[in-house]
Amino acid sequence: MADWFGVAPEAxxxxxxxxxxDVDGVPVLVLNxxxxxxxxxxxxxxxxxxxHDGSVEDGEIVCPFHGARxxxxxxxxxxxxxxxxxxxxxxxxxxxxIFVRDARxx
Ligand code: FES
Numbered sequence: 001m002a003d004w005f006g007v008a009p010e011a012x013x014x015x016x017x018x019x020x021x022d023v024d025g026v027p028v029l030v031l032n033x034x035x036x037x038x039x040x041x042x043x044x045x046x047x048x049x050x051x052h053d054g055s056v057e058d059g060e061i062v063c064p065f066h067g068a069r070x071x072x073x074x075x076x077x078x079x080x081x082x083x084x085x086x087x088x089x090x091x092x093x094x095x096x097x098i099f100v101r102d103a104r105x106x
Contacts, residue, residue, distance in 0.1 A: 004092065004099040013098055020052050024102045028089055031072065037091045038072040039100040045077065045084035
């Protein structure tokens with residue numbers, strides 16, 4: 001099982017916070033949306049462009065390039081022009097630190 005990667009102290013990552021970290025060579029976007037922490041690959045499945053500047057609406061991230069939408073909880077693609085789902089990463093908080101794990105090889 002892959003290692004957990006530290007993201008930030010929970011106390012410094014309040015609602016509205018977002019960052020992109022490198023997880024085994026994959027950029028992972030971590031967001032706090034209304035107190036819930038989500039982690040998704042920072043690549044839109046349409047044209048492999050970064051999602052980190054996208055807006056968040058109704059629990060979905062909107063690609064800033066062509067408007068594809070993805071559920072942050074499940075990664076499911078909910079609007080074209082992308083059709084592939086977005087890989088999500090498990091999140092945990094331990095001793096006040098937010099961690100994500102690369103689950104691609106589970
Ligand atoms: S790169 Fe995201 S919708 Fe085109």
